[in-house]
Amino acid sequence: MNAIMIRDLCFKYDDKMIFDHFNLDIKKGSWATIAGPNGSGKSTLVKILLGLLKSEGTIIINELTLTHVTIEHIRESVGVVFDNPDNQFVSETVADEIAFKLENLGVEKAKIRQDIMDIANLLDIKHLLNKEPHKLNNGEKQLVILASALINKPKVLILDEALSRIDIISREIILKVLADYQSAGMTIINITHNLEDTIYSDDVVVLNDGQIVLNGSKEEVLVNEKIFSDLGLELPFMVQLSLKLKFYNLVDKLIFNMEEMVDLLWK
Amino acid sequence: MEIKFNDVSYKTILKNIDIKFLDGQIIGLTGSSGSGKTTLVEMIDALVLPTSGNVLIGNYKVDNKVKLKNINDLRFNVGLVFENSEEQIFNTTVYNEISFGMRYFKYKTDQIEKHVKDSLNMVGLSEDYMHKNPFNLSHGETKKLAIASVLAFNPEILILDEPVVALDNRSKKNLIKIIRALKARYNKTIIIVSQDTDFLHKVVDYVFVMADGQIVMEGTKYDVFAKEAELLNYNVKTPQLIAFSNLVLAKKGIKIGYRDEINDLIKDVYRYVK
Numbered sequence: 001m002n003a004i005m006i007r008d009l010c011f012k013y014d015d016k017m018i019f020d021h022f023n024l025d026i027k028k029g030s031w032a033t034i035a036g037p038n039g040s041g042k043s044t045l046v047k048i049l050l051g052l053l054k055s056e057g058t059i060i061i062n063e064l065t066l067t068h069v070t071i072e073h074i075r076e077s078v079g080v081v082f083d084n085p086d087n088q089f090v091s092e093t094v095a096d097e098i099a100f101k102l103e104n105l106g107v108e109k110a111k112i113r114q115d116i117m118d119i120a121n122l123l124d125i126k127h128l129l130n131k132e133p134h135k136l137n138n139g140e141k142q143l144v145i146l147a148s149a150l151i152n153k154p155k156v157l158i159l160d161e162a163l164s165r166i167d168i169i170s171r172e173i174i175l176k177v178l179a180d181y182q183s184a185g186m187t188i189i190n191i192t193h194n195l196e197d198t199i200y201s202d203d204v205v206v207l208n209d210g211q212i213v214l215n216g217s218k219e220e221v222l223v224n225e226k227i228f229s230d231l232g233l234e235l236p237f238m239v240q241l242s243l244k245l246k247f248y249n250l251v252d253k254l255i256f257n258m259e260e261m262v263d264l265l266w267k
Numbered sequence: 268m269e270i271k272f273n274d275v276s277y278k279t280i281l282k283n284i285d286i287k288f289l290d291g292q293i294i295g296l297t298g299s300s301g302s303g304k305t306t307l308v309e310m311i312d313a314l315v316l317p318t319s320g321n322v323l324i325g326n327y328k329v330d331n332k333v334k335l336k337n338i339n340d341l342r343f344n345v346g347l348v349f350e351n352s353e354e355q356i357f358n359t360t361v362y363n364e365i366s367f368g369m370r371y372f373k374y375k376t377d378q379i380e381k382h383v384k385d386s387l388n389m390v391g392l393s394e395d396y397m398h399k400n401p402f403n404l405s406h407g408e409t410k411k412l413a414i415a416s417v418l419a420f421n422p423e424i425l426i427l428d429e430p431v432v433a434l435d436n437r438s439k440k441n442l443i444k445i446i447r448a449l450k451a452r453y454n455k456t457i458i459i460v461s462q463d464t465d466f467l468h469k470v471v472d473y474v475f476v477m478a479d480g481q482i483v484m485e486g487t488k489y490d491v492f493a494k495e496a497e498l499l500n501y502n503v504k505t506p507q508l509i510a511f512s513n514l515v516l517a518k519k520g521i522k523i524g525y526r527d528e529i530n531d532l533i534k535d536v537y538r539y540v541k
Contacts, residue, residue, distance in 0.1 A: 037435045037437070038405050038406065038407040038408075038433075038434075038435045038438070039405050039407075083406075137300040137301035138300055138350075139299070139300030139301070140300065140301070164432050164433075165300070165429075165432060166300075167299040167300050167462055167502050167503075168299075168462070168499075168502060168503065168504040169299070169502045170300075193435045193436075232435050232436050232437030232438075233435065233436050234436035234439070237465070237507040237508075237529070238507075240529055241511070241529065241532075241533070244529065244530070244533045245533065245536065248533070248537055250536070250537065250540055258507075258510065258511060258514055259514065259518070262511075262514050262515055262518050262519065263518070265536065265540050266515070266518075266519045266521065266539075266540065
């Protein structure tokens with residue numbers, strides 16, 4: 001079963017064909033990374049999926065075909081975190097910001113308060129709830145936007161370069177929280193030019209010039225060293241290490257965990 | 268040009284900063300979001316003035332009494348590229364954006380075009396970009412334009428605030444080359460603010476770590492980055508090249524040493540495993 005199905009997608013911008021009969025499936029409950037260099041069409045794809053850009057072809061999200069009739073319903077089931085958090089704030093306090101989506105859905109006050117506390121505990125942002133979103137630092141802003149996106153437990157979460165400004169501790173918290181949501185059935189789509197993020201995902205799709213260059217499990221995709229280097233993309237450190245050690249016959253597959261690698265090398 | 272912070276505080280954001288950035292060094296400044304890194308470097312360009320203490324930049328002194336005339340002279344020597352580069356761009360063509368600093372600092376007209384082309388070249392943008400509208404550029408191109416605009420007026424000190432966040436790997440490698448060349452050929456003082464310690468490790472000589480408005484660690488990159496547990500306390504990740512060597516030492520008692528490049532690490536691993 002697929003969370004997202006894209007069939008024959010065509011999209012033009014300024015007479016330039018960005019997507020020409022583009023097809024892609026994202027499996028339900030999977031964690032997929034969509035990677036590609038600057039200008040490969042990644043962010044355009046997100047905007048199309050959210051109905052922010054008009055395109056031709058068929059897009060099915062959570063079993064609903066995207067049209068002007070279904071768009072509102074689809075948006076309720078898709079959470080999105082963009083790269084630039086400043087453009088996304090609408091409220092005066094962090095708590096109001098996180099509550100915004102639930103208020104619009106008509107959820108009762110007591111339930112909203114409880115949900116806010118739950119998500120704030122999960123993401124460790126309780127101390128920020130009464131602050132003004134604009135006064136937070138970049139990492140905190142991203143956490144707040146993530147909380148707002150997760151608050152109604154969407155079926156699909158799309159991260160558009162959303163982890164790039166976050167510091168290591170927040171990042172670890174987020175990755176752990178997202179893994180829990182994924183186990184509970186959420187589909188996670190992480191769009192990035194930073195391939196380090198791929199090691200947390202199941203599947204990797206590589207885009208270039210609006211076309212799929214590679215698509216498969218991370219183990220299948222990340223071994224294509226030459227393609228990544230031609231695209232100007234840097235493989236994750238552990239993948240680079242694995243591939244080079246494989247060349248010297250010191251390991252025989254990709255190893256994503258550093259401890260496992262050290263144990264294997266010095267048995 | 269040497270930079271010295273003399274017991275500098277700013278509101279509650281910076282607390283008693285007392286450090287020196289040496290002439291001709293590539294310096295990394297790291298620490299978690301909100302630790303005060305950006306405020307500290309903005310003081311070198313007098314965008315933020317100390318509440319107490321002063322900063323000496325060569326012969327210029329930045330304190331809370333500094334005069335506008337001195338600030339302009341100082342800014343001729345300090346090139347600052349902001350984290351959100353799109354906020355520092357305000358001209359309608361790339362040419363005007365890059366030449367703005369030179370016009371402001373009264374460069375001769377015949378020199379300006381040459382400098383614009385050279386700067387574009389250095390950051391890896393073709394001359395075709397000269398007549399483009401900066402507001403139509405991608406995030407990565409905007410960052411390159413911001414760097415070119417600063418390089419064009421040839422400042423003694425170059426400050427890059429989170430330069431690689433928006434850049435793909437090709438642009439990142441290019442930037443590392445530029446930074447190394449600026450140091451080798453022109454002996455510039457270069458300060459790089461970044462949370463990406465893998466990037467810093469590849470390019471800097473000396474590292475400062477900030478937490479809660481204070482400098483909490485400083486030293487050569489090997490001294491600082493080797494202290495994994497201490498870094499983690501300050502929410503800073505150890506570069507993976509260093510973390511690997513640390514792990515081999517901790518788990519297996521084998522000292523394979525610290526490397527700057529993955530290929531050198533592989534050679535060590537090969538030697539010790541065989």
